[in-house]
Amino acid sequence: MDSFSLALGSLLEAVGELTDSDFAQPSGCPGWLVRDLVCHFAIDAQDVLITLVTPTPDPVTHDSVTYWKVSHEPSDDPLAALTVRLAAAYGEPWMLKHHVDDLGQAALRAAQLADPTLKVSTQDMVLCTAGYLGAYVWEWTLHHLDLVAHVPGKAGPPASSLARCREMLEQIAGAFPASWPDEDVLLVGTGRRAPTEAERAELGDLAIPFVLG
Numbered sequence: 001m002d003s004f005s006l007a008l009g010s011l012l013e014a015v016g017e018l019t020d021s022d023f024a025q026p027s028g029c030p031g032w033l034v035r036d037l038v039c040h041f042a043i044d045a046q047d048v049l050i051t052l053v054t055p056t057p058d059p060v061t062h063d064s065v066t067y068w069k070v071s072h073e074p075s076d077d078p079l080a081a082l083t084v085r086l087a088a089a090y091g092e093p094w095m096l097k098h099h100v101d102d103l104g105q106a107a108l109r110a111a112q113l114a115d116p117t118l119k120v121s122t123q124d125m126v127l128c129t130a131g132y133l134g135a136y137v138w139e140w141t142l143h144h145l146d147l148v149a150h151v152p153g154k155a156g157p158p159a160s161s162l163a164r165c166r167e168m169l170e171q172i173a174g175a176f177p178a179s180w181p182d183e184d185v186l187l188v189g190t191g192r193r194a195p196t197e198a199e200r201a202e203l204g205d206l207a208i209p210f211v212l213g
Contacts, residue, residue: 004111004133007140007161012104014147014154015041015097022154023093028146028192032084037146038096039087043079044139045103047122051132052110056121064134065171067125070209141165142190145183149192162186173209177202 015038023035032040090096116130127135142165144157156162162182169189170176176185180199187193188203191210195203 001111001114001116001130001133003137003161003164004140005108006158007137007144008104008108008111010155010158010161011041011140011144011147012101012108014144015100015104017154018093018097018151020093022151023096026150028149029143031080033087034147034151035090035093035096036084036087037143038100039090040083041143042096042100042103043083044136044143045100045107048107048133048136049103049110051120051122052114052129054121056119056126058119058121058126060119060126060128060131062125062127063131064127064137065168067127067132067135068138068168068172070172137161138165138168142186142192145186145192156183174206176206 018034018038023033023038025034026032027034027037029037029040087096090099111133114129114133116128116133118129119126120129120132122132141157141161144161148154148156159182166176166182166185169186173189176189180188180202184193184199188195188199189208191208195208
């Protein structure tokens with residue numbers, strides 16, 4: 001629960017520090033500007049709020065790691081184009097920033113008030129609340145990296161969030177070289193950056209997944 005709050009709180013702080021011109025810069029998500037990615041955060045926060053009030057008596061089927069589907073092909077999300085149109089509809093960056101902060105702060109409060117043992121349902125999966133919020137540490141942290149990828153001078157995710165996401169990725173893909181910084185593991189391991197020739201040699205036969213929602 002604390003990891004969720006730290007990851008989301010840091011992301012909201014980063015969004016709050018963006019200038020108007022930053023919104024027109026590319027993000028780390030191919031085809032999306034920073035503006036589009038910030039709009040995606042609003043949708044994510046809404047999903048958190050909806051899921052936390054969708055309890056179920058059904059048995060748990062997934063945890064914070066198995067929540068994520070794994071593919072070796074980039075995502076083809078049909079909602080991506082809708083997100084771009086919705087982001088453009090906000091017009092002024094301050095309007096989008098305000099909405100994201102409003103929803104994000106509500107998601108933070110809801111997470112702090114939630115019973116970690118309560119079972120919730122989302123996307124045909126059942127998780128305990130703690131597991132669901134743990135899955136979102138991945139979402140907030142990876143997208144925090146995407147947010148600042150082409151915006152110089154903005155702080156990235158907290159070190160503990162990066163370390164937790166590395167643990168999750170290594171449960172899926174296997175161990176990366178111990179000498180690699182957590183950020184490089186996440187960028188290479190999710191296909192956000194191609195490995196250098198030296199890095200590829202260190203990886204050996206380790207499969208590089210794209211981890212998708």
